[in-house]
Amino acid sequence: MKKILILYTGGTAGMDYTDQGLRVIPNLFQSQIQTLDPVMDVSLNLIEYEDLIDSSDINFTHWVKIITDIKTHYDKYDGFVVIHGTDTMAYTASILAFALRGLSKPVIITGAQLPLVHRRSDGWGNLIDAIYAATQDELHEVALAFNHNLYRGCRTQKISTNRFLGFDSVDEEPLAEFGIDIMWHKRRWREANYKTFSPIIPQDVNILNLVLSPGFTTSFIADTLQKTNNIHAVVFQTYGSGTIPMRDTHLTDAIKNITKRGVVVVSVTQVIEGRISSDYSNSKLSHLGVVGGCDMTPEAALAKLWILCSMGLSPERIKYEIGNSLVGELTI
Ligand code: ASP
Numbered sequence: 001m002k003k004i005l006i007l008y009t010g011g012t013a014g015m016d017y018t019d020q021g022l023r024v025i026p027n028l029f030q031s032q033i034q035t036l037d038p039v040m041d042v043s044l045n046l047i048e049y050e051d052l053i054d055s056s057d058i059n060f061t062h063w064v065k066i067i068t069d070i071k072t073h074y075d076k077y078d079g080f081v082v083i084h085g086t087d088t089m090a091y092t093a094s095i096l097a098f099a100l101r102g103l104s105k106p107v108i109i110t111g112a113q114l115p116l117v118h119r120r121s122d123g124w125g126n127l128i129d130a131i132y133a134a135t136q137d138e139l140h141e142v143a144l145a146f147n148h149n150l151y152r153g154c155r156t157q158k159i160s161t162n163r164f165l166g167f168d169s170v171d172e173e174p175l176a177e178f179g180i181d182i183m184w185h186k187r188r189w190r191e192a193n194y195k196t197f198s199p200i201i202p203q204d205v206n207i208l209n210l211v212l213s214p215g216f217t218t219s220f221i222a223d224t225l226q227k228t229n230n231i232h233a234v235v236f237q238t239y240g241s242g243t244i245p246m247r248d249t250h251l252t253d254a255i256k257n258i259t260k261r262g263v264v265v266v267s268v269t270q271v272i273e274g275r276i277s278s279d280y281s282n283s284k285l286s287h288l289g290v291v292g293g294c295d296m297t298p299e300a301a302l303a304k305l306w307i308l309c310s311m312g313l314s315p316e317r318i319k320y321e322i323g324n325s326l327v328g329e330l331t332i
Contacts, residue, residue, distance in 0.1 A: 002042045002135040005077040006033075007069055009062065010052040011085030013112040013123040022115065024052040029083065032116040033127070040128075042135055045077075055085025055092075055111075063092065064201055067099050070107060071199050079106040079134030083127070086111045086158055086166050089144065093153030094303035097142040097327045099202060102195035106139040109153060110146060113166050122147065122164045129178045138186060140193045141327065143175055150176035152188075154300045154329040157272070170273045171295045171331060190328055203310040206230055209302055211237040211270065218245055222254040233264040233305040233318070236290065237298055242267045242276035242283035252288055259289025262315045266322055268293035268301045275331070291322045294330040304329060 008014060014029030015022040030048055047069060053062065070080055084092055093109050100107060110130040112123030130145035142153035146167040155169035177183045208231055210221050225234070236255075238244050245251060259265050267276050267290050275295035278284045285292070293301045304326065308318045325332055 002078045003076065004042050004044050004079050004081060004131055004134045005073050006044060006046045006081045006083060007066060008046060008048045008052070008083045009055070009058075009066065009085075010049065011055050011083060011089075011111040012115050013083055013110075013121075013127070014052065015054075015115045016117050017115075024054065026052060029116065036128070040131060042131060044131070053085070055088040058085075058088050058092065060202065060204065063095050063099075066092070066096065067199050067201060070096075070100065071197075074105070074197055077105070079108070079136070079139075081127070081130045081134050082107065082109040084109050084111050086113065086146075090153075090156045090158055090167065090297070090299045091303065093142055093144045093156055094297070094300045094329070095202065095306065097152075097154035097300075097329070098303050098307035099200045100142060100197070101200055102193055102197040103142070104140045104193045104197065106134045106136055107142045107153075108133045108150075109142065109144050113162075113164055125178075132178070132182065133176060136184065138192070139175070139189055141190045144169075145178075148178040149174040150178070152328050154303065154327055155297065157297050157299065159272075171275070172328070200307050200310055202306055205232045205306060205309040207232060207302060207305050207309070208234045209237070209298065210234060212239060212244060214245075218248055218251050222248070222251040225254040225258045229261075231258070231263055232309045234258070234266070235293075235298055235301045235305065236265055236267050237270045238267045238276070238283070238285075240269060240271060240283075241274065241279060242269060242285060242292060243280050244282060244285065246282045255285075255288045255290060264305065264315050264318045264322070265290045266293045266296075266301050266305060267291070268296050268298050270298075291319045293322060294332075296330045300329040 151169040155172040276292040
């Protein structure tokens with residue numbers, strides 16, 4: 001029988017309706033999923049985190065704990081399921097994907113749009129699909145199970161607050177579809193990993209996530225880039241296929257200065273689908289020292305930079321790795 005470890009961090013799945021709104025209630029998730037025991041032919045163990053959170057409260061220490069827990073229990077289990085709130089789930093999925101180096105077992109993250117205590121909760125389906133995915137020997141990656149789909153974790157984005165279709169991986173087809181039959185799209189799965197499992201523990205590094213918008217923020221962004229001096233890297237969310245207001249020399253000079261100081265600046269598009277290109281004169285950013293992030297989501301770019309910086313790599317090496325697909329986060 002397959003052994004699966006569930007790490008329960010919080011989120012709507014284990015929340016209940018209170019006078020102060022939806023809140024995580026200790027032991028509620030555990031009491032709910034006990035009913036699954038007779039219907040699942042897997043052995044489930046649960047670790048409920050002491051500090052259960054709405055995922056908007058997630059920070060550095062929670063991520064370190066999830067990574068450390070998977071590391072500690074790695075040899076004892078066939079797969080892992082992380083129960084997480086949906087608001088920041090795509091960030092955590094990306095961080096785990098980059099941090100869990102040499103992963104050769106499934107790590108599936110999931111949650112719910114409606115709590116398990118709600119009659120129409122989507123949490124049950126998500127949880128059961130996640131458990132099935134976590135039993136797959138040939139799945140060697142971090143994936144996100146939601147609304148009857150399994151997605152590559154580092155490709156996901158939250159796309160809806162009110163539909164059960166809460167997530168998508170726009171530039172990447174799903175890894176599985178859970179219909180009446182389960183379609184495991186194994187040819188989309190990552191190759192077996194023969195490296196030793198050696199997770200990277202994220203370090204306290206400063207990464208700025210800047211979103212460009214016409215008129216209002218340009219000079220604010222330029223000033224921020226000029227003034228901040230303890231920044232390791234920047235995710236720059238540009239327009240369309242990577243265009244910026246090139247006529248604004250305050251901005252272009254600020255970018256040039258910060259990249260000269262060794263800060264890695266990665267351009268990703270604000271648009272849901274598609275990639276950065278240098279087709280436009282306004283999207284040729286390499287002369288400013290900016291690296292193109294291809295079709296990475298902002299979540300994946302942030303996570304990738306965070307883990308690469310945590311490894312203590314040089315800016316040159318980080319820039320080189322940004323263009324490589326490390327865990328399937330971009331389309332070469
Ligand atoms: N606010 C919740 C959270 O992210 C939303 C959810 O879980 O769906 O924890």
